[in-house]
Amino acid sequence: MKKLLSLILALGLLFFILSTIRIQKEKSGQRIAVLMEDIAFKEARNQYISYQVGIYTGPQVVIDKALAQGLVFTEPSKVIVLEVKNEH
Amino acid sequence: MNTKQRIQLCGIIALGFSLIIFIRLFFIQTIQHKEFSAKAQKRVYTQTKADTLRGQILDRNGVVLAKSLRTYAVAVSKKNVNNKEALFKALTQTLEVPKDKLNKLWREKKNFFYVKKKVSPIDYEKLEEVLNSQKITGVELEREYTRLYPYEDIAKDMIGATNSKNRGLSGLELMFDKELSQEAPSQKVKRSRWGGIIYDKSLERELSIADIYLTIDSLAQYQVESILKKYGQKYKVKNAIAIVQEAKTGYILAAASYPSVDGHALPFQFTYEPGSTFKTIGAASALDAGTIQPNNIFSMENNKWNVNGIIIKDHQEKPWLTVSEILEVSSNIGAGKITLELGAKSLYSYFKKFGFGVKTNVGFLGESAGILREYSTWKPIDTAKAGYGYTVSVSPVQLVSAYSVFANGGTLMQAHLIDKITYPDGRVEQIAKPNAIRRVVKKETAAQVSKWLENVVNKGTGKPAKVKGYRIAGKTGTTEKFNASGKYEKSAHIASFCGFAPASEPEWTILVILDEPEKALFGSTSAKIFSEIVSYLLTMKGIQPDGEDL
Numbered sequence: 001m002k003k004l005l006s007l008i009l010a011l012g013l014l015f016f017i018l019s020t021i022r023i024q025k026e027k028s029g030q031r032i033a034v035l036m037e038d039i040a041f042k043e044a045r046n047q048y049i050s051y052q053v054g055i056y057t058g059p060q061v062v063i064d065k066a067l068a069q070g071l072v073f074t075e076p077s078k079v080i081v082l083e084v085k086n087e088h
Numbered sequence: 089m090n091t092k093q094r095i096q097l098c099g100i101i102a103l104g105f106s107l108i109i110f111i112r113l114f115f116i117q118t119i120q121h122k123e124f125s126a127k128a129q130k131r132v133y134t135q136t137k138a139d140t141l142r143g144q145i146l147d148r149n150g151v152v153l154a155k156s157l158r159t160y161a162v163a164v165s166k167k168n169v170n171n172k173e174a175l176f177k178a179l180t181q182t183l184e185v186p187k188d189k190l191n192k193l194w195r196e197k198k199n200f201f202y203v204k205k206k207v208s209p210i211d212y213e214k215l216e217e218v219l220n221s222q223k224i225t226g227v228e229l230e231r232e233y234t235r236l237y238p239y240e241d242i243a244k245d246m247i248g249a250t251n252s253k254n255r256g257l258s259g260l261e262l263m264f265d266k267e268l269s270q271e272a273p274s275q276k277v278k279r280s281r282w283g284g285i286i287y288d289k290s291l292e293r294e295l296s297i298a299d300i301y302l303t304i305d306s307l308a309q310y311q312v313e314s315i316l317k318k319y320g321q322k323y324k325v326k327n328a329i330a331i332v333q334e335a336k337t338g339y340i341l342a343a344a345s346y347p348s349v350d351g352h353a354l355p356f357q358f359t360y361e362p363g364s365t366f367k368t369i370g371a372a373s374a375l376d377a378g379t380i381q382p383n384n385i386f387s388m389e390n391n392k393w394n395v396n397g398i399i400i401k402d403h404q405e406k407p408w409l410t411v412s413e414i415l416e417v418s419s420n421i422g423a424g425k426i427t428l429e430l431g432a433k434s435l436y437s438y439f440k441k442f443g444f445g446v447k448t449n450v451g452f453l454g455e456s457a458g459i460l461r462e463y464s465t466w467k468p469i470d471t472a473k474a475g476y477g478y479t480v481s482v483s484p485v486q487l488v489s490a491y492s493v494f495a496n497g498g499t500l501m502q503a504h505l506i507d508k509i510t511y512p513d514g515r516v517e518q519i520a521k522p523n524a525i526r527r528v529v530k531k532e533t534a535a536q537v538s539k540w541l542e543n544v545v546n547k548g549t550g551k552p553a554k555v556k557g558y559r560i561a562g563k564t565g566t567t568e569k570f571n572a573s574g575k576y577e578k579s580a581h582i583a584s585f586c587g588f589a590p591a592s593e594p595e596w597t598i599l600v601i602l603d604e605p606e607k608a609l610f611g612s613t614s615a616k617i618f619s620e621i622v623s624y625l626l627t628m629k630g631i632q633p634d635g636e637d638l
Contacts, residue, residue: 026278026286029278029286030286033286040158041158041209041213044157044158044209045209045210045213047155047157047158048157048208048209048210049210051152051155051157051236051238054151054152054238054239055238055239058238058239058240058242058310059239059242059306059307059310059311060239060240060310073623073624073627074627075556075557075623075627076555076557076558076623076626076627076631076633077555077556077557077558077633079626079627079630081630081632
């Protein structure tokens with residue numbers, strides 16, 4: 001009788017541990033899913049911001065702004081190129 | 089009732105209950121199995137939405153020209169809305185959807201309707217904040233991918249378009265659809281009580297989407313497109329084309345069409361009779377073969393040259409012309425005489441060596457091979473006409489590559505539009521490499537032709553191509569177009585200019601074509617456009633002047 005009781009208790013404990021693990025797994029799965037969604041959203045947001053930066057730094061926008069401020073394209077022969085020469 | 093009977097009664101009741109439960113379970117699990125199984129599945133599992141991920145298209149410097157971003161489709165489910173007024177206010181404020189439109193949709197739709205698609209993650213976040221803080225229900229958000237172009241229409245004719253499912257429809261998007269896209273099919277996943285999904289290892293996905301790098305420089309491309317558009321509108325052209333190739337490497341730096349249509353890149357797909365720009369090819373071939381010398385002079389036959397009964401005319405005054413002068417004044421008689429003297433077989437052989445009649449394999453879908461008939465079918469008049477760019481059809485990329493031969497000391501380089509393909513695992517497939525296809529003409533021939541082309545710009549029809557302080561080499565071309573009845577149309581022209589700069593150490597070869605300009609009929613107009621393009625490139629790259637006219 002004592003042995004049977006011990007067996008039942010051991011089995012009960014095993015089932016309890018297994019179900020706790022299972023519940024924890026499900027909870028972790030939910031948390032990971034939420035975090036992954038959050039990461040994906042933040043990635044999407046960052047990409048969107050970099051896309052907007054791309055728009056604002058695009059040649060059309062820059063040229064329009066430059067022209068609006070009275071800047072003009074220089075003649076190529078008037079361009080002075082400065083080169084940093086290695087002293088060593 | 090004694091104890092034994094009571095125990096028996098309890099046993100019977102317990103058995104009865106067990107039997108009822110057993111029968112009920114049997115009924116549920118066998119007879120109603122399908123119905124309950126479906127209900128359980130619905131409660132426990134959900135389906136993820138199928139997606140197509142897509143890589144980026146970038147220029148040679150890594151500037152993004154096309155990318156797919158996650159956006160959202162915002163919809164309303166009328167039956168789940170708890171506060172219509174608050175919802176409308178939230179949608180109007182965060183998504184800038186007019187209230188009238190919302191009212192109309194609400195009136196017309198039974199239950200579900202989309203309010204706005206392609207909502208950015210930033211607007212989505214704002215909307216979600218408002219919905220959560222005011223506890224507004226009834227809004228449904230769907231994830232989607234949208235193809236976006238940070239530089240708007242730049243290189244759109246080459247890039248092409250994608251459909252609503254993020255798959256390539258035209259241009260490079262279609263050509264590299266396999267490399268660019270990755271299907272993420274709908275998956276069955278466990279869901280939590282609150283509707284979210286439960287992460288599972290099966291959801292992990294190995295990314296296989298590639299990014300495509302072009303040899304294009306987006307700044308140069310933008311400028312070339314802008315210049316082409318300006319003149320395209322001014323001269324009311326049917327089409328305008330410009331292509332810029334790096335003379336030494338064969339890489340395409342810019343390739344523009346006006347008007348620009350998704351996936352229809354005329355620099356690779358257009359076919360036309362090149363006219364006088366082809367005189368350079370004929371003269372170079374004859375010089376290289378030794379049938380002419382730079383100091384040879386040709387009689388202009390009083391501007392009426394009879395070739396087997398067909399009269400070729402010219403509109404210039406000199407009775408005799410040198411080869412250089414033939415190119416400077418763009419004499420058809422002179423160019424015809426040069427190629428007729430060379431002979432059809434040799435001329436055809438040189439045309440082939442220059443790369444005409446076959447695709448350049450530049451890396452664009454639907455590239456044209458041009459038309460080059462077998463020399464055995466040519467009559468003497470065909471050989472003469474080929475000398476000034478008739479009876480032969482070429483694509484812009486073929487002609488610009490052929491002119492690069494002179495800029496490059498006589499070697500034909502492989503034209504490249506695709507630089508490389510990069511994969512998420514770090515692999516890089518380098519496609520563009522400076523690759524010499526063959527030597528076409530001797531180095532001395534290339535140098536002599538380059539001098540002739542400089543004379544065209546300094547003294548001849550190419551004067552508008554000049555850039556102060558720089559040596560420019562190039563040739564104008566004006567071609568009458570074929571009409572529907574197979575005759576040359578006097579009022580429909582193609583005006584073109586092909587050349588390279590700086591002539592002392594060529595960086596770029598550039599071809600400009602105006603197809604059916606209403607106002608300007610001559611190649612000198614295209615030479616002016618060439619000058620503007622090359623000025624910008626020289627400034628952009630800070631190339632020092634090599635000329636004497638400073």
